[in-house]
Amino acid sequence: MAKRARTKDGAAIRLDAVDFDYADMSMHFDLTIEPSTVTAIIGPSGAGKSTLLNLIAGFETAKSGRILIGGTDITRAAPSQRPVSMVFQDNNLFAHLDVTTNVGLGRKPNLGLDEIDKAAVAEAIDKVGLSGKERRKPEALSGGERQRVAIARALVRNQPVLLLDEAFASLGPALRHEMLDLVGALQEETGMTVVMVTHYPGDALRLQSLLVFLDNGEVVASGPAADLLSTRAPTLLRKYLGAEDSAL
């Protein structure tokens, strides 16, 4: 199954017969994500990729079914009570706060940081390569740097699950690869479970991750990315990828 190293720090995610209605569309998810893996969610627009992440993060409420993280039922838990950090495509940062403060909020929501917290914040900023830019506000950072700040905040939150909702979609190819490598390295180091929504199947291959293909609000196929993106891909996935493009 997973190609990446597993540590005890990640948590399994289980969506047990989860139903959700979005406008006039009904979605149904039955899915298990192993702990300490990287899983890429792909699928056409409107397939339910972001909804799936929002259900796990608690921004959407399931009509029925259960969501378990690390064996604990979190279906009705508030977003801040879930062992999850999420990075969105944009609006990840408070525009009026500098890098340190944005990261610090992940540690303590009242910003009452002690010396240990401050050291953790500084370490996270250093890990994502933003040392020296601590006092900058988001407007003085590039798109990639802003996402790095969001990842640093996820690091200081120290949650076992990291969700990336098209977090790098607005970046150029080189910068996106750089960010994927950063996520890969951090996942190796911390052992957290990473679930990312992406429009680029190549991202899954780069991270040697698992792949989940959604269509019309349901999981159509799942498995190692290298297998699913080969010529043995199911018809719907081949259609989504473009038949001749399926080998990538």
Next chain:
Amino acid sequence: MISLKPLAGALALAFLTVLAGGAGLSLAVEALRGGTEGFAAFDGYLWRIARFTLLQALLSTLLSVGFAIPLARALYTHPDFPGRAMILRLFALPLALPALVAVLGVTSIYGRNGLLAALFNWLGLETIPNIYGLTGILIAHVFFNLPLATRLLLSSMDSIPEDYWKLTSQLGMGEWARFRLIEWPVILRNISGIAGLIFMLCITSFTVVLTLGGGPRATTLEVAIYQSLHFDFDIARAVSLTLVQLCLTIAVLSILSLSGRPTEEGFSLRTTTRRFDQPTLRTCLLNAATIILGLFFVALPIAGTVVSGLAADLGRLLGEWIVWRAILTSIVLGASAAALALAISLALVVAREYLASRRGYASPKLFERAVDRGASLIIVIPPIVIGSGWFILSRHFVDPFSLAPFMVVGVNAAMAVPFAFRILRPTWDTAASRHNRLCAQLGIAGWNRLRLIDWPVLKRPLSVAFAFAMALSLGDLGTIALFGNNSIQTLPYLLLQRMGSYRTQDAAGLALILGVLCLLLMIAADRGAGTLAKREVANIG
């Protein structure tokens, strides 16, 4: 956890409903109690006033919009016209000036002793301009609304895509074709909304008609309500006039809601789309003449206010205790009204956003709709009607004049709510859409959220709304004219008194002081809003 946001919204809505509804109820009860006396008040006099109200509003609208179209086109065609940005800034000034100040400015140009009379005299003409009556009302209304219509039209024309002008240039389209096919459809789309807005402003105009109306032949419903209460104490007539005024306002607003809104003007000056055509010399000269004429029409009364004000004995005026008391009263009441307006608007904005985000994809429920529309309640029921209703109601229990400070603060606050709501809502909604998920995930709530997240974002729009609401309240004459007395006098009230006792020089001096106060507040609001717009652009975290 139970949120206090809907409760705050409900309280704000309750305040507005009690204020407006209480007045309405009082008038209805009074009308029923009066019996046949009330019906008798629906006489020829009332219908004559109603007709004049409609006539002056119609003519004011036609003149304002009629002149605004060529003026806006001229300004749009010549983005490099010398001083164009300054002219547009000047066109924002009438909006900031209290009506009473503007009236004095208009009088200093077109009055018996004004610049025009001096010019006629110099030319040897025996004509003496008569500013009082319909002519004066129209001049003053056009002075206020021509710049407004021009700015709104210009703003709508700015929405024409640059590619259209590339295309017209490439196809070699002539001036008439460009106007007919490109500009006119845009003007047409917006003209009904702009005209409706101006018509509404003119139909509820109080100060201009009170000071320039000149007797029963040129009186509108609003002024007649004031006169029937303040001079004749004829409650039955006041009630009948108010009911007719209310019906008119509702009818106009209903028509206005069908005609659509004009394009938002915004606070900052926009850059006009680049044009690729070369206007002919004739067009250039015609446009230049139009712009200069428009500029003179707006600039002269403003200059007149300043010149007459400076000619007054400002030293003596500022040495008078009564003047300082009026200034202080105006500032205290204005600041209180602004603070109340902000509290109400913020409660409505926050509650609306909370309810909208909670309902998800479902249709808004009645309470959410009420919270959303509540801010506009004051537009349906003009301040003079609210003032009249409460004046009539309160006389059964207390001396109405003793309620002056509360009524001025309450009505002026309600009057400023639609504007404050419009300033605060976009910022709050945008901030909420950006921050809600993040705060929910990070567990930032309550005091921490207010201190760290919401206040830094809101403090500028709040100060903009405060300055705007205070300026609006400082210049208001409507409620204080009803409730004002010797112990409570605001600057506009004192100014009206001096005008009434023919102390014109004093009135001009007071107008200058009031104008400067309001202008400073408006500049502060405009600057704040400009920074706000820039920050919105940079706010991409």
